[in-house]
Amino acid sequence: MQTLPPLAAVRVFEAAARLENFTAAAQELGMTQAAVSYQIKALEDRLGVSLFQRTGRRIALTDKGQALSPVISRAFDDMRSGFAALAGEDASVLTISTTNSFATLWLAPRIGAFQMRHPDLAVRLHMSDSWVDFARDGVDIAIRGGRAGSWPDLDCREIMVNRIAPMCSPAFLAQHGPFSSAAELHHQPRMTPDDIWWHDWFTQMGAPLSGDVPRGGISLDSQAMEGRLAIAGQGIAILSVRLWQAEIRAGLLVEAMPSQVLHPMRYWIVHPPHNRNVPKVKAFRDWLATTFASEEAAHAL
Structure with missing residues (x-):
């Protein structure tokens, strides 16, 4: 037959x-x-x-x-x-996708705490700045930055507002500062000077970038690299304050000038709708939200 x-x-x-x-x-x-x-x-x-x-x-x-x-x-x-x-x-393997910067700056130093709470789970990190195909890449849950409504076919939960600020090393600020207005930063060495975050920060601070502002400088493709160069005294980087708390508390980074600019790009937990009640996904989602909330309360960012 x-x-x-x-x-x-x-x-x-x-x-x-x-x-x-x-x-x-x-x-x-x-x-x-x-x-x-x-x-x-x-x-x-x-x-x-x-x-x-x-x-x-x-x-x-x-x-x-x-x-x-x-x-x-x-x-x-x-x-x-x-x-x-x-x-x-x-059921025993949780695959998390996130950007290189978020994984390096926030998730990697903390994921051990989640693992200790759930020793039965093996955690795999899928690090990529490109968007992920959940089915093709075998990903259970992702952490991404974006605006509300960026992923209409997925379940999304906001976990972090995004306060951005120009940051540099204390030595750089001592040498080039203090700065009393945002416009003074136009002509300072800035990491990735055409980054949309710079444009948004200057606009909210009442000093929008114009055509006569120099465009020279070092352009990088990740916030993690920009922050490391700022720590090394190479200039000013526009960074997410929450992600750099360890370096700020250690005195490696300072804000170039006071500001309270909230960027419309927030950080979100994202996953397919059919995953919402899967125990391992729910466990990680709840842990992530609780950890962010407790850190926000502790540091009042």
């Missing part, structure tokens, strides 16, 4: 042969007894052999049925084992 019989009929045969009772098979499969009888008859017609002897209300496997039953049972056992192993592996 080049093609398999209908799998629905094979499934019914496996249950009926194992239980040796059409009624019990129907109850196990959520079918009527008539539907079980129909599927068995269809399979027998397809194979051209009798699989069961029917004597009144009793059934028994024929010689052909007895030969086929263990083969089908082993196949179903293998499938059950395979799906159980897959489900077990999937």
Whole structure:
């Protein structure tokens, strides 16, 4: 036989042969007894052999049925084992996608606390500044920066407002400052001077960038790299204050001048709708939200 019989009929045969009772098979499969009888008859017609002897209300496997039953049972056992192993592996591995900067600056120093609370979970970090395909990349949950409504087909929960500020090393500020107005920073060495965050910060501070502002400077592709150069005294970087709290408390970074600019780009937990009640996703989502809230209360950022 080049093609398999209908799998629905094979499934019914496996249950009926194992239980040796059409009624019990129907109850196990959520079918009527008539539907079980129909599927068995269809399979027998397809194979051209009798699989069961029917004597009144009793059934028994024929010689052909007895030969086929263990083969089908082993196949179903293998499938059950395979799906159980897959489900077990999937339930015990949490794959988190986030940007390189967020992973380096915030998540990596804290993920151990989550792991200690959930020692049964293996945590994998998928670090990329590009957007992720949840199904293709095997990702359970992502942390991304964006504006409200950026991901219409996904469940999104805001976890962090984004206060941005120009930051530099204390030595740089001592040498070039103090600065009393935002316009004074126009001509200071700035990391990635065309970054939209600079434009937004200057605009909110009442000193929008104009065509006569120099565009020279070092352009980088990550906040983590910009902050490291600022720590090294190479200039001023526009950074997310929350992500650099460790460096601020250590005295490695200071704000070039006081400001309270909230950027409309916030940080969000993002995942497919069907993942919302998966235990490992819910555990990480709740831990992340609680950790952010407690840190915000502690540091009043």
